[in-house]
Amino acid sequence: MNDATPTGPRSTGIAPRSGVSRFAALRREITSPTLSFLMEAHDGLxxxxxxEAGFRGVWASGLTTSAALGLRDSNEASWTQVLDQLEYMADATSLPIxxxxxxxxxxxxxxxxxxRKLGERGLAGVCIEDKLFPKTNSFIGEGQALADIEEFCGRIKAGKDSQVDDGFVLVARVEALIAGHGMAEALRRAEAYHRAGADAILIHSKRSTAEExxxxxRAWDNRAPLVIVPTMYYATPTSVYREAGISTVIWANHLLRSAIVAMRETASRIAEDESLMRVEGQVASVKEVFRLVGNAELEEAERRYxxxxPSVGAVVLAA
Amino acid sequence: MNDATPTGPRSTGIAPRSGVSRFAALRREITSPTLSFLMEAHDGLxxxxxxEAGFRGVWASGLTTSAALGLRDSNEASWTQVLDQLEYMADATSLPIxxxxxxxxxxxxxxxxxxRKLGERGLAGVCIEDKLFPKTNSFIGEGQALADIEEFCGRIKAGKDSQVDDGFVLVARVEALIAGHGMAEALRRAEAYHRAGADAILIHSKRSTAEExxxxxRAWDNRAPLVIVPTMYYATPTSVYREAGISTVIWANHLLRSAIVAMRETASRIAEDESLMRVEGQVASVKEVFRLVGNAELEEAERRYxxxxPSVGAVVLAA
Amino acid sequence: MNDATPTGPRSTGIAPRSGVSRFAALRREITSPTLSFLMEAHDGLxxxxxxEAGFRGVWASGLTTSAALGLRDSNEASWTQVLDQLEYMADATSLPIxxxxxxxxxxxxxxxxxxRKLGERGLAGVCIEDKLFPKTNSFIGEGQALADIEEFCGRIKAGKDSQVDDGFVLVARVEALIAGHGMAEALRRAEAYHRAGADAILIHSKRSTAEExxxxxRAWDNRAPLVIVPTMYYATPTSVYREAGISTVIWANHLLRSAIVAMRETASRIAEDESLMRVEGQVASVKEVFRLVGNAELEEAERRYxxxxPSVGAVVLAA
Amino acid sequence: MNDATPTGPRSTGIAPRSGVSRFAALRREITSPTLSFLMEAHDGLxxxxxxEAGFRGVWASGLTTSAALGLRDSNEASWTQVLDQLEYMADATSLPIxxxxxxxxxxxxxxxxxxRKLGERGLAGVCIEDKLFPKTNSFIGEGQALADIEEFCGRIKAGKDSQVDDGFVLVARVEALIAGHGMAEALRRAEAYHRAGADAILIHSKRSTAEExxxxxRAWDNRAPLVIVPTMYYATPTSVYREAGISTVIWANHLLRSAIVAMRETASRIAEDESLMRVEGQVASVKEVFRLVGNAELEEAERRYxxxxPSVGAVVLAA
Structure with a gap:
């Protein structure tokens, strides 16, 4: 499906930055009139x-990146620890993130x-939300405090002024609906963030339907591209989003959530059986792990460089 | 199954170091006469x-920790990048690693x-192998170069002299069989490493049966505890290892390998369907993610600290 | 002056943690009735x-650690970037920090x-100040916002509940005088912080005399040890602090400030002369650099491990 | 002397990457027919x-960067720890490094x-030496082992194939003279490295005169630019290098060495006096520290963003 990953021209085992800019690619996804999809990832793999599944962009979720580390979605990892994890992702794929x-x-x-640091490491865009540091996951509690609008607009402007590439995308996430401030406040904030320079608006909701x-x-009327995250209102048909003129849908946390189920079943089975027999055929082969991370490229590079x-019998000196 | 994880006395969202020492716990697993099992993990989650599956120890695999980052098992991550990932694991569990x-x-x-740094971060033991930096995965190629015995013994002695806790376990991994040097060389190396201070010997093989x-x-005759990794000879019944007096079996990479299959299926399904409908019921709930990473502890701590x-209506000043 | 540095029992080139606990040592300095001194450092060197100058404790200054990195004293480095720099310091000296x-x-x-992470890395204590993240240096501007007292007491309690050693010292820094809130507010805050569990109070002032x-x-009357930082009121004789019952004086930034002058002069001289001639005799020798960082220990360890x-003429294989 | 530092258009407190490329600037210094000078730095400051001293390029010394951290010049810091320190330097200056x-x-x-990672972080070039990992400082011991020529040429080619900018400079450092292999071997290696793609040759010597x-x-006859490091033969007049057609002189470690003397004197003086009185006038002012790290830019940005x-009296809510 994706020939580029294992066989492409990766001179360093790091996916190439050059060629079509990932900044431009993400901008195109977010701003094009057709509906785009971003799929969650939480690590390089x-x-x-x-x-390989054919998506054209990655959502580096804060929730799942934290959870993969064993941490809560409350800024427990420092911003540079997050940056380190993001860099592995950017190096592992040629997709925009x-x-x-x-x-x-x-x-x-x-x-x-x-x-600034995101751009230098090849991350193509960022979404920031109008809450205060340290954050709490949007699906927790009621009535979380929101940022002052003017202060948050300052964050947006500062972010846009710091991008290393003109294509870098800054999405402003409006938490007003989730925090219970109502539609008027949500629209007021979206408008302010848009005027402050945000490239798109992410409107978030924790309702189980998409009504809100x-x-x-409808009220926004496409003043700027709209991004949504249908984690809670998952049952809404995607055609509805197309008709509503949504720009981008983020499938926000499902790879990690599927990995949890699989790892838990595998761990339980091995614990019970004290054996790999029932598991071996159900899991990816070691060879497939090698393929996924690009061992073929390294072997090819060894031949080149x-x-x-020395043959097996040769005297081997210590490094 | 494991009450400690979500509800235990974790004052920092980091699993406690105190109580029963993890160093002592790992030493007991490795040196006890009964067969022990270590299960692979590659991140905090x-x-x-x-x-939670009930294992009493974790194997922090180099192959899978690298692969999770999107890297090859060839020392592409620096030793401190590895250390950072290990620290997340040590903080996420109270098990010895x-x-x-x-x-x-x-x-x-x-x-x-x-x-020294492993010990400070609460990692209970380390296994080092008698090859040269940068390494190549043992299942790749033929006749990889081995370290000079005396030089490798120096690494073992230096490691033991640097442990921060007397319980710290250093396992010496013998690659002589895999590299094609034969049984006599493997035994000679195991004996040298044991005398240099290794707490246990890991004898590695890539054959599809356990004969070797x-x-x-049999020849080793329990001069020191033996550790094995039956990734390739997975079909051997575990009773055979018990009878052979093996100390510890490492299930070396199966959680990552099961996660790959699950994530690939989930990604494909969502890509095809452009919908979460078929996936939602198959993956762990968001609430379950919250439970796994210990959100309950944080909520309790918020009440304490x-x-x-301020209520929703309050003026909110910028941080 | 300090035999320990180059010749001590440092099995890793890292100053030993064992022996007399650094936590206990710092606690003794802070709580003893005699006046103690902490001297600023900003890196391992x-x-x-x-x-080597004979001090019994180190002050790891936020201002100078940031400035050495080229950053402002405004939380530009993440907390883990700071932690990394602190770990180098803890490894470079056997003094409490x-x-x-x-x-x-x-x-x-x-x-x-x-x-928690400070303790694991051997840092013996921490001082936190009653302002908001991200901070601004105390000597900048007027009327900086202070933290809510109750909220800051929560930070103190949470810190004390997370220490890895009973000797760990938490100093609460009162910024009320600097922020213009007056003596009564300063005392009220100090008392609250003391009751919340702070081991000592740092009372800060930017006046050019020590009156405040x-x-x-006098008003505090030694309810808990007092720490001061006479950067601005440097001309006050130290005997005055002894008479006032001060516990600890921090010389907060003078090594970095002296290094700036020296480096600037050296850089200018070499730039003008296009030669090292005038500089060579004025700077530490390369051999002295080797001594300071403990090369002797490494040479000794090489003989051991x-x-x-191989002699010069031997065939050398690649690592 | 350098208006750019405190007043330039640094929107992030990080020196701008744009404008004249630092890659091109370093290439020009190394390849121009006139003698160039690089001055050592070991941190952002x-x-x-x-x-500010007017140099047009920085030498990020391995010896002094390690020593500043308190480490020996023996690859005690991991390559990513080194990278982190280099990134601070790249962010602190607009000079090529x-x-x-x-x-x-x-x-x-x-x-x-x-x-690859150097380039992404704005470091303009790298010098690699023909020895084995982990390295030993060139001024220590006799007859250090050299790399196999062909293997080292592979490192050079691999490095050049991984540069993110065509201007990136790779300098190959020949250790043959220092290791006692003689002039012919040095020339043979220089030629091989040049043909493998090195942009310049650094010929290193530990003699006290420049004869070697x-x-x-003379023998090299400018087949590629020559770089030298006159740490040991410091007394040679620079005119001699000009006549010899040397491309670049590196003043390799003198800022750190001057800082050591200054810090030691300051520490001793304060320790003896238990007072800042003798020191205060001799060190840079706190205000000067603020200027050096660019506080003016941050204050200006605060006005913008x-x-x-809130005034001092306002209610302040916790972040």
């Missing part, structure tokens, strides 16, 4: 799997450092 | 899953820095 | 110099993660 | 001082990862 930037990790100054989102979309190896 | 230390990341001096391993075990929150 | 923890890098939860500090000390090296 | 890359941190594969270097230069601050 899951990013590769997203690419939209980063879940939480609140931007502090004030405008932290945002501009974060945005669709009402927002390494002298012929 | 999979370490939690190992704990045996670390796959590859070749020790250089010479004796690199080994002692690595061992069992022959080694945070003043009552 | 300056920490070694503090030790009191860490300038700024505001604690967020809320109570960030504080407890920071405190001394008035505070490395086989005799 | 010293890099700023190099820039030539990185002392030691041996490249392993084999060809480690070199290509290192080179000059003899090499932050809403007017």
């Amino acid at each position: 899951s990013a590769k799997i997203v690419e 939209l980063v879940d930037g939480d609140t931007g990790h502090g004030n405008f100054n932290n945002v501009r450092r974060f945005v 989102i669709l009402a927002f979309a 390494l002298p012929a190896r | 999979s370490a939690k899953i190992v704990e 045996l670390v796959d230390g590859d070749t020790g990341h250089g010479n004796f001096n690199n080994v002692r820095r690595f061992v 391993i069992l022959a080694f075990a 945070l003043p009552a929150r | 300056s920490a070694k110099i503090v030790e 009191l860490v300038d923890g700024d505001t604690g890098h967020g809320n109570f939860n960030n504080v407890r993660r920071f405190v 500090i001394l008035a505070f000390a 490395l086989p005799a090296r | 010293s890099a700023k001082i190099v820039e 030539l990185v002392d890359g030691d041996t490249g941190h392993g084999n060809f594969n480690n070199v290509r990862r290192f080179v 270097i000059l003899a090499f230069a 932050l809403p007017a601050r």
